[in-house]
Amino acid sequence: xxxxxxxxxxxxxxxxxxxxxxxxxxxxxxxxxxxxxxxxxxxxxxxxxxxxxxxxxxxxxxxxxxxxxxxxxxxxxxxxxxxxxxxxxxxxxxxxxxxxxxxxxxxxxxxxxxxxxxxxxxxxxxxxxxxxxxxxxxxxxxxxxxxxxxxxxxxxxxxxxxxxxxxxxxxxxxxxxxxxxxx
Amino acid sequence: xxxxxxxxxxxxxxxxxxxxxxxxxxxxxxxxxxxxxxxxxxxxxxxxxxxxxxxxxxxxxxxxxxxxxxxxxxxxxxxxxxxxxxxxxxxxxxxxxxxxxxxxxxxxxxxxxxxxxxxxxxxxxxxxxxxxxxxxxxxxxxxxxxxxxxxxxxxxxxxxxxxxxxxxxxxxxxxxxxxxxxxxxxxxxxxxxxxxxxxxxxxxxxxxxxxxxxxxxxxxxxxxxxxxxxxxxxxxxxxxxxxxxxxxxxxxxxxxxxxxxxxxxxxxxxxxxxxxxxxxxxxxxxxxxxxxxxxxxxxxxxxxxxxxxxxxxxxxxxxxxxxxxxxxxxxxxxxxxxxxxxxxxxxxxxxxxxxxxxxxxxxxxxxxxxxxxxxxxxxxxxxxxxxxxxxxxxxxxxxxxxxxxxxxxxxxxxxxxxxxxxxxxxxxxxxxxxxxxxxxxxxxxxxxxxxxxxxxxxxxxxxxxxxxxxxxxxxxxxxxxxxxxxxxxxxxxxxxxxxxxxxxxxxxxxxxxxxxxxxxxxxxxxxxxxxxxxxxxxxxxxxxxxxxxxxxxxxxxxxxxxxxxxxxxxxxxxxxxxxxxxxxxxxx
Ligand SMILES: Cc1ncc(C[n+]2csc(CCOP(=O)(O)OP(=O)(O)O)c2C)c(N)n1
Ligand SMILES: [Mg+2]
Numbered sequence: 001x002x003x004x005x006x007x008x009x010x011x012x013x014x015x016x017x018x019x020x021x022x023x024x025x026x027x028x029x030x031x032x033x034x035x036x037x038x039x040x041x042x043x044x045x046x047x048x049x050x051x052x053x054x055x056x057x058x059x060x061x062x063x064x065x066x067x068x069x070x071x072x073x074x075x076x077x078x079x080x081x082x083x084x085x086x087x088x089x090x091x092x093x094x095x096x097x098x099x100x101x102x103x104x105x106x107x108x109x110x111x112x113x114x115x116x117x118x119x120x121x122x123x124x125x126x127x128x129x130x131x132x133x134x135x136x137x138x139x140x141x142x143x144x145x146x147x148x149x150x151x152x153x154x155x156x157x158x159x160x161x162x163x164x165x166x167x168x169x170x171x172x173x174x175x176x177x178x179x180x181x182x183x
Numbered sequence: 184x185x186x187x188x189x190x191x192x193x194x195x196x197x198x199x200x201x202x203x204x205x206x207x208x209x210x211x212x213x214x215x216x217x218x219x220x221x222x223x224x225x226x227x228x229x230x231x232x233x234x235x236x237x238x239x240x241x242x243x244x245x246x247x248x249x250x251x252x253x254x255x256x257x258x259x260x261x262x263x264x265x266x267x268x269x270x271x272x273x274x275x276x277x278x279x280x281x282x283x284x285x286x287x288x289x290x291x292x293x294x295x296x297x298x299x300x301x302x303x304x305x306x307x308x309x310x311x312x313x314x315x316x317x318x319x320x321x322x323x324x325x326x327x328x329x330x331x332x333x334x335x336x337x338x339x340x341x342x343x344x345x346x347x348x349x350x351x352x353x354x355x356x357x358x359x360x361x362x363x364x365x366x367x368x369x370x371x372x373x374x375x376x377x378x379x380x381x382x383x384x385x386x387x388x389x390x391x392x393x394x395x396x397x398x399x400x401x402x403x404x405x406x407x408x409x410x411x412x413x414x415x416x417x418x419x420x421x422x423x424x425x426x427x428x429x430x431x432x433x434x435x436x437x438x439x440x441x442x443x444x445x446x447x448x449x450x451x452x453x454x455x456x457x458x459x460x461x462x463x464x465x466x467x468x469x470x471x472x473x474x475x476x477x478x479x480x481x482x483x484x485x486x487x488x489x490x491x492x493x494x495x496x497x498x499x500x501x502x503x504x505x506x507x508x509x510x511x512x513x514x515x516x517x518x519x520x521x522x523x524x525x526x527x528x529x530x531x532x533x534x535x536x537x538x539x540x541x542x543x544x545x546x547x548x549x550x551x552x553x554x555x556x557x558x559x560x561x562x563x564x565x566x567x568x569x570x571x572x573x574x575x576x577x578x579x580x581x582x583x584x585x586x587x588x589x590x591x592x593x594x595x596x597x598x599x600x601x602x603x604x605x606x607x608x609x610x611x612x613x614x615x616x617x618x619x620x621x622x623x624x625x626x627x628x629x630x631x632x633x634x635x636x637x638x639x640x641x642x643x644x645x646x647x648x649x650x651x652x653x654x655x656x657x658x659x660x661x662x663x664x665x666x667x668x669x670x671x672x673x674x675x676x677x678x679x680x681x682x683x684x685x686x687x688x689x690x691x692x693x694x695x696x697x698x699x700x701x702x703x704x705x706x707x708x709x710x711x712x713x714x715x716x717x718x719x720x721x722x723x724x725x726x727x728x729x730x731x732x733x734x735x736x737x738x739x740x741x742x743x744x745x746x747x748x749x750x751x752x753x754x755x756x757x758x759x760x761x762x763x764x765x766x767x768x769x770x771x
Contacts, residue, residue, distance in 0.1 A: 030370060033319070038311060045312055076499065083496035089316040089336060089371045 018074040022051070024097045024105060024175045025082065026183060027067040030090040031057045038088050039067060048073065048081050052107075052150075052172035064092065068174050095183045097175045105175040109153045114141040115164035123163040130156050141166070194323045194354040195220035198287065201330035203230055204363050207258050209249065209624050210234070211242040215262025217289025217302060220354035234624055234653060237645035239266050241617035243273020243344075244643070247282045248621030251604045252579055254407055256283040256337050257621060263289045264302030267348075268309065272611060274344045275313040279608025280430060281405055283342035285333045286314075292352040293321055306348045315343030316371075321350065323358030331363045340373030341494040342405055373493060377510035377518050384506045385465070385489045386522040392463035393534035394541075395423040398446065398475075401430030401607070402468020402492065404600045406512035410434075411600045413516035414467065420523060422535060424542055426454035428469050430607045433597035443542065444551070447475040448743050449589040452550035452752060453542055455741075458483050459749035460541075466490045468512045471501040472608070473745075481748030491515045550741045550754055551593050560710050562587060562662045562733040566594040566634065569660060572717050577629045578602065581618040583639030584610045586668035586739040587661075591634040613642030616659060620646050623655040630658070630721060637663040637690055637730075644696070650726040651701040658720050660729045661693060664737070672738045676753075697728035706730040 029035045036055055043050050051070040058066040071081060082094045097103030111132070113123045120142075127134065127144050130152070136143035146156055150173060157168060177183045192200065198221050202210070211234045214222045225233050236242040239261045246257025261270050267288045277284045291300040307319045316336050318329045326349065333345040389395060397418055403410045411434050418425050418441055425435050426443040435442055444451035446458055458464065464486045469475070471490075476482040479501065488504040490497075491512060498507040508515050555564040566587075580595055581604040582588040588605060597603050604622060606614040615633035623631040633640075640661060650657050670685040694704030703723050707716040713731070720727045740755040 034307060034311075037308075041311055076503075080496065080500055083498070083500075087494065087496050092370050 018076070020072050020074050021078070022070060022072050022098065023078045024103065024173060025069045025071060025085070026095045026097050026103070026175055026177075027069065027085055028092040028183075029065050029067060029088075030092070031063040031065040032090055035065070035090045036067065038090065039069070039085060042084055042088065043069075043071070043081075046084060048077070054172040054174050066174075068172070070173050093183065095177065097177055097183075101177040101183060103175045103177040105149060105173045106147055107150050107153055107171055107173050108145065108147045109157070109168055109170035110135070111144045111146060111157065111160055111168040112141060112166045113144065113160050113164050114166050116140060119163045123160060126156070126159055126163075132156065190360065191357040192360050193220065193224070194326050194349065194356050194358060195224035197323065197326045197358060197360050198330065198349070198354070199224045199228060199231065200360055201327050201363075202258065205331070205334045206255070207231055210258040210260050211236050211245040211249070211621065212260030213237075213239050213242060213262065213266060215264075215266050215289065215302070217263035217291060217351050218260060218266075218287075218354075219289075220351065221260060221287070221289070221349075233260070234620070234649065236617065236620070236649050238643065239269035240272050240613065241620070241643055241646040241649065243270045243277065243284065243286065244611075244614050244617035245621035245624070245646070245649075246284050246286075247273065247277050247280075247614075248581060248604050248618030249625045250277075250282050250284060250621075251618075252601050252622045253625045254601060256285050256334055258285050258287070260287045261289070262302065263291055263306065264304045266302075267304060267306040271309065271313055272609075274310055274346065276606050276609040276611045276614065277344040278313050278315065280606065281342050281401060282344070283337040284344035285330075285337050286344060286346045288346060288348045289354070290319065290348045290350040293350045294352070296350065306346065310346045313344070314346050315341075317346035317348065319348045319350075320353055323353050323356040326353065326358065327361040331361070332368070335368065336371060340371070341402075341497075374495075374509050375493065375511035375514050377491075377508050377515045379518070381506060381508045382515070382518045382522050385508055385519060386526060388463050388487050388489060388506060389421065389423075389465065389519075389523070390526060391531075392423075393531060394457075394460060394462040394538045395421070395465065396443075396457045396461040396463075397423055397425035397465045397467065398427070398458060398469055399425065399431045399434055399467045400428040400469025403431055403434040403512045404468075406468065408600065410468075410511075410513035410516055413513060413520060417516055417520050417523065420520070423465070424457055424539070426450070426457065428472065428475055428607070429592055429605060431469060432592060432603045433600040436598040437596035438598055445592050447472075448477070448745075449593065449739055449741065450743075451593075452548045452741055452754065453545035455743065455749040455752055456545050457542055461486045464488045466492075466504070467516070468492065470494075470497045473501070476502060477743045477751075478746050478748045481750075483749070548754065550752075552755065555710060558709055559734045560707065560713055560731060562590050562664065562737055563594050564710065565660075565662055565713065565731050565733060566590045568713055569632070569634070569717055570595045572714065573630060573632065573721065576721070577626075579604065579619075579622045579626060579629055579631045581605065581615045581622060581631070581633045583615040583633070583635045584612045584669075585636040585639055586664070586672065586737075587634055587636045589669075589739045590662070595634070612636075612639035614639075616640060616643050616657070617646045617649075619657040619659070620649050620653075620655055623650070623657050624653070627655075631656075632658045632660050635659050635661045636668065637661050637665065637693070638667045638687060641691075647697070647700045647702055647726060647728070654725070656723070656725050656727075658727045658729060660720070661731055662733050663690075663693070663730050664733050664735045665690060666735060668737075669739070671736075675738070676742075676744065693728050693730035697726075700726075702726040702728060704728050704730065706732065708732045
């Protein structure tokens with residue numbers, strides 16, 4: 001079989017040779033019953049990965065919601081994920097805010113830290129460095145509210161663990177494209 | 184129709200009116216508590232004929248046969264709970280083969296949803312993965328619009344099944360009817376017109392091809408008769424060879440010289456080798472399914488690929504292509520033809536001659552050849568005789584799943600689209616009888632034959648009763664080898680001949696079974712009596728089970744074992760010598 005003159009693009013390339021990347025997808029859907037379930041079921045049904053997911057209605061007049069999904073895969077897999085989401089009937093648009101339309105990302109976390117004495121003072125000092133807000137306070141505990149990139153939240157949580165972090169909760173990423181236009 | 188707007192109708196009446204407005208004349212269904220109001224509304228009219236099936240899976244396959252043979256949506260009506268779950272196999276089948284269906288399911292009343300009420304199931308949840316879209320209608324004033332949307336979604340873009348789940352209280356409530364409107368859907372807008380730049384690239388590639396091949400699929404048939412005509416014109420004009428998937432048979436006439444036969448796992452030698460060695464592949468409405476591609480990393484390694492598809496998610500899913508063309512097959516073919524004619528290009532005659540000489544050499548291998556010798560009937564011979572004796576009639580063929588299905592695809596030749604109904608993507612045993620019922624309802628005067636296996640037919644045999652009730656003269660032509668032949672063949676080739684549970688130790692007497700249903704039974708055991716028996720079947724004005732007793736251990740060749748490349752095909756005469764490699768046996 002003559003394969004010497006293969007055009008590069010006509011050949012099936014095994015996916016795993018390509019490096020997976022992270023992608024933040026912004027999906028605009030009609031906010032009807034089950035719309036979120038359709039998107040989530042698609043990920044589990046086709047074996048894609050969800051790293052985080054946020055959703056809320058963003059246009060109350062038109063009843064549309066914005067779903068932000070952080071996923072990972074090779075470029076080919078991400079293109080396929082976007083095509084599959086785009087095929088769902090209630091979906092208006094799918095945008096890749098990582099590559100197609102670079103965007104900004106933020107996440108919010110609530111972090112509960114318990115302790116007394118030096119550890120308590122150190123937790124408070126660090127929270128100021130990170131610009132976290134104290135939103136609940138007792139003699140033995142704080143709850144901090146922190147907004148930032150997922151990496152910033154990871155860093156803060158790592159610092160709080162030895163200082164008595166009890167539990168924390170985070171929203172997952174919300175993202176939006178840069179510049180003047182809508183997505 | 185202005186006063187209709189203000190008139191109050193019950194939900195059930197709205198359903199019937201919407202179906203009528205959508206042009207529905209037949210629905211396949213089975214009643215139950217949660218759809219009784221709709222049955223009541225059907226009782227009071229005579230424009231829609233309801234065909235009472237014997238199992239909801241049968242309703243779904245019948246609706247598929249109806250849709251596939253007419254190009255219109257098939258409609259089924261089933262009750263909540265078990266009615267809906269029984270329909271799931273047929274819905275999944277329609278999803279995988281892109282068949283437009285609208286399935287109306289009854290649901291428990293709205294206030295009981297979520298309470299585990301009698302015959303409640305989460306129909307929308309269960310069918311989410313096996314429909315193109317589904318709806319639960321909680322407000323009677325949404326009902327008409329949802330039904331119109333369901334038809335629009337089912338029949339446009341890449342067709343597929345749509346479920347409309349209607350709680351019983353909504354069927355009773357009074358509400359307004361909304362006429363079908365042509366307002367564009369908010370979110371769902373399939374792209375049908377191709378990008379001219381892609382058409383230019385495609386034609387450029389085609390014009391420079393030295394070893395081109397058309398690879399067409401069910402999409403051409405779904406696109407409608409115009410697509411078929413345009414395909415024929417383009418193939419003639421270019422002089423290129425053409426092959427097609429199982430789902431695409433009939434779009435291009437099998438009697439034509441440029442036709443290479445079906446490709447894929449049981450496709451012809453010439454079709455698969457042409458795919459393997461081509462330098463330009465023009466895929467129109469096919470989806471690079473694994474039964475077609477074989478081993479992906481050895482699939483047509485030296486070709487540039489053009490892929491025409493209406494579904495963006497099909498493009499670059501399994502195989503990377505060079506020129507994706509998003510659009511409806513008819514629109515794309517029209518554009519390709521126009522661009523081809525405008526270029527005034529004639530294919531490079533010299534290289535085409537070499538290519539055709541190569542193809543003719545592959546053809547000379549006669550990969551579908553078989554020997555009819557001895558006292559027993561070879562299954563291929565039975566299909567060939569059936570073809571010869573019915574080819575000049577107005578014939579529609581359905582099949583079950585197994586060896587007989589592949590023999591039908593290989594030895595029954597189709598010159599027209601919409602004549603061949605088979606379960607391709609899901610491979611559903613039990614598809615053929617109910618599909619034949621649906622086809623016969625749509626084409627009462629035609630000859631409708633289910634080419635069947637004795638194991639498959641037992642899965643939906645009850646639908647023979649439907650055929651008897653409605654005087655649908657379907658012919659169930661069973662290639663009876665007493666084995667689940669396709670399973671046995673895999674066990675022989677891949678599992679050391681250990682035939683675990685693929686032999687039916689007990690089988691019904693199919694002639695008596697036919698008689699018990701009120702149909703006719705015919706049996707043929709020898710080649711000598713075959714023709715007369717087939718003629719007797721055709722001439723009988725009523726449903727027939729034909730028990731064609733065939734050679735038990737015949738294998739279906741050619742065969743590309745799962746995971747093998749197109750040029751690693753097993754041919755009938757070479758099989759004993761070559762067999763399958765140890766490595767091949769490991770593959771699924
Ligand atoms: C519902 C269903 N169950 C199981 C299978 C797996 N399967 C594929 S072919 C086959 C055997 C079919 O036997 P028969 O109908 O006698 O056809 P033959 O291969 O003998 O022509 C089986 C069990 C299937 N395709 N569908
Ligand atoms: Mg059999």
